[in-house]
Amino acid sequence: MCVAKSFVNNVESYTQRHKYSTRHISLLAKAFGFKNISELMDFPTPQHDRIKVTVKQIYNESGTKVMESEVVGIEGME
Template identity: 35%
Template sequence: MTEIYQTKAIFRIEYELILNVKSFRDDRGWSQEVLSGKMGFTETFVGKCESLDQPEKYNLRHIGLLKKVFGFKSLDDLFPNGMPKDEQIVILYKKVPKKKADGSDSKIMENVVVEIVVVDGETKAEVNKQIKSKSRRL
């Protein structure tokens, strides 16, 4: 049986920004390390932001850098499908081996989203406290 992991609560806008940046990066053929360098950060920065099991995520300070690096005219360009709903989510995911070029399994694992759950709460801290409390009771 595959183990299912859970992120802490994040806002949907944070998650969609991560997905969009990854798409923009892939469209340009840039690795995570290349984008990190273009933003002026260590080469592991973007990888941490894109990983579901790392707490680092893009923040307001990074949005202007992303706009500039991708050559966008407006911050709205970071969200080509429109602004996401103002809600918090928890992402359930599993870890699976990445595929090598020959199709065989690599030793490197990647996260695959199983489900996105909308959660109630005004702040991340409030929701994460609720989640922690529920998990202790199980």
């Protein structure tokens, strides 16, 4: 995608505010081997507009840094 590895790491980290922009959509499609953007966006319409994600986190001994995270639940909200 011609972006820094640190940018991708920051986008994929829920603790960072970095996000992909609309200019990245075509780059993502190409990186995943899709011929066009519509193939990248080919997924069913979500059943819920809002979801609740429950995450289990393990912190270091001083409680200042997340050492491990795991999604333990995802549920739709009305």
